[in-house]
Amino acid sequence: MQSRNPKKSTRSRIIESAKKLFAEQGYQKTTVIDISRQVGLSEAALYEYFKNKEDLLLTIPDLWVSDLLADLDGQLFGIKGTVNKLRKFFWWYLRQVEQSPLDAKIVYLILKTNANFMTTEVFSNVKILYSHLLDIFEEGRESGELRPNLKPYLARAIFIGTMDHIITRWFLKNMSYSLFDNLEELFNLMVDGFRNPSTIAANHDGEEANGIKLNKEC
Amino acid sequence: MQSRNPKKSTRSRIIESAKKLFAEQGYQKTTVIDISRQVGLSEAALYEYFKNKEDLLLTIPDLWVSDLLADLDGQLFGIKGTVNKLRKFFWWYLRQVEQSPLDAKIVYLILKTNANFMTTEVFSNVKILYSHLLDIFEEGRESGELRPNLKPYLARAIFIGTMDHIITRWFLKNMSYSLFDNLEELFNLMVDGFRNPSTIAANHDGEEANGIKLNKEC
DNA sequence: ATGAGAGCTTAATAGCATTAGGTTTTAAAT
DNA sequence: ATTTAAAACCTAATGCTATTAAGCTCTCAT
Numbered sequence: 098m099q100s101r102n103p104k105k106s107t108r109s110r111i112i113e114s115a116k117k118l119f120a121e122q123g124y125q126k127t128t129v130i131d132i133s134r135q136v137g138l139s140e141a142a143l144y145e146y147f148k149n150k151e152d153l154l155l156t157i158p159d160l161w162v163s164d165l166l167a168d169l170d171g172q173l174f175g176i177k178g179t180v181n182k183l184r185k186f187f188w189w190y191l192r193q194v195e196q197s198p199l200d201a202k203i204v205y206l207i208l209k210t211n212a213n214f215m216t217t218e219v220f221s222n223v224k225i226l227y228s229h230l231l232d233i234f235e236e237g238r239e240s241g242e243l244r245p246n247l248k249p250y251l252a253r254a255i256f257i258g259t260m261d262h263i264i265t266r267w268f269l270k271n272m273s274y275s276l277f278d279n280l281e282e283l284f285n286l287m288v289d290g291f292r293n294p295s296t297i298a299a300n301h302d303g304e305e306a307n308g309i310k311l312n313k314e315c
Numbered sequence: 316m317q318s319r320n321p322k323k324s325t326r327s328r329i330i331e332s333a334k335k336l337f338a339e340q341g342y343q344k345t346t347v348i349d350i351s352r353q354v355g356l357s358e359a360a361l362y363e364y365f366k367n368k369e370d371l372l373l374t375i376p377d378l379w380v381s382d383l384l385a386d387l388d389g390q391l392f393g394i395k396g397t398v399n400k401l402r403k404f405f406w407w408y409l410r411q412v413e414q415s416p417l418d419a420k421i422v423y424l425i426l427k428t429n430a431n432f433m434t435t436e437v438f439s440n441v442k443i444l445y446s447h448l449l450d451i452f453e454e455g456r457e458s459g460e461l462r463p464n465l466k467p468y469l470a471r472a473i474f475i476g477t478m479d480h481i482i483t484r485w486f487l488k489n490m491s492y493s494l495f496d497n498l499e500e501l502f503n504l505m506v507d508g509f510r511n512p513s514t515i516a517a518n519h520d521g522e523e524a525n526g527i528k529l530n531k532e533c
Numbered sequence: 534a535t536g537a538g539a540g541c542t543t544a545a546t547a548g549c550a551t552t553a554g555g556t557t558t559t560a561a562a563t
Numbered sequence: 564a565t566t567t568a569a570a571a572c573c574t575a576a577t578g579c580t581a582t583t584a585a586g587c588t589c590t591c592a593t
Binding site: 346347348358359362367368 | 548549550551552553
Binding site for chain 1: 539540541542543544
């Protein structure tokens, strides 16, 4: 879309510069002078747009997580089957991380350790994001696709824990590989434990499992 | 000045005070003056014992993780069966976290996201800790207790991810419940996906296995 | 033209980590 | 007991950083 202003607003430019610097150097090591110089302003000017440095930090991933949330419903729409929904969620989320690595890095490596994180808008949006998973797990239990005794919040702990772990690891290894390497195998290994043993076929190539199929891998 | 406890070294007292303050208030919000006042020293005195504030921070969990490492071998000694070893690891580690919450909190909420974390002694010890899991998974694959196509590092990602997640969550909820609540169920849900389908009976703590029995042998 | 507000600026202020340079305490050697 | 040197500690800088004060300079609706 074409904006009336050929130039981006000052506020946007501050956010973009801060995002890069925070993601590259970390929050503490990035100074307000660093940011203002990169934007081409005096330090004091930043305080016209943000209450303080932390306010600037928190503003950055706020929009990102809001966008995620807005996108999620549409992504899951029309997908049938709990495992298929879980797969979609997994791939979709990792794709978002790979496409917005700066935002994601700030969320994963800076925000989560911030004492005020739990009082932010970001946090409550993340909670909503995660609550979708609870619904999916519950639905799968009721439909019989997942184990009848599966507790949704336990399955969610495994699901999110695994996702967070591979994302954090990816950042700590400087994003030197693709998040999608071996993802299919990882997903199946994780989700197979959730499946209803009455209907499961130990199926690791992504095909839909219909009926009972005993699989010997010898 | 006042007579101090001659038994504890000044260095130890600095570490103890800093540990409490860092865990309570976070790293950034704890000042060197805070620490030195709590110990009963001037700020400058701290620099006789530590290179700088970050050095002090990194020193704190170093001993803890070293102790963990020293304890682990003995804990796993004599345990037969891969799942039993995994269970022991799980319970042992969470117990250590519950018993040393200050150290663990510093590792989980401050250190792991620190840019320098990967260059620390703590990090290399954590890596050794995690490498034990790789061995356990590999052994389980070879013995046939786990799936023959299980990739140890994928199973480890799920295992550690899940552990880290419930620990982090516990800290963010101010340790207001026991880490061991529902732990048995969580463990089984996670590990069942790793088991070899040829030998598994979906058996959850006393629950009857479901109707379908998978194959015995090839 | 005017005056009010948006968008900046320079220059102060206060807090912090860290260091310089010195004094006191300790303990061993004389 | 005195000397001596290192260890342990102190007060007082230093320099960096976030934040604020106070004011300048355009723009533009009236």
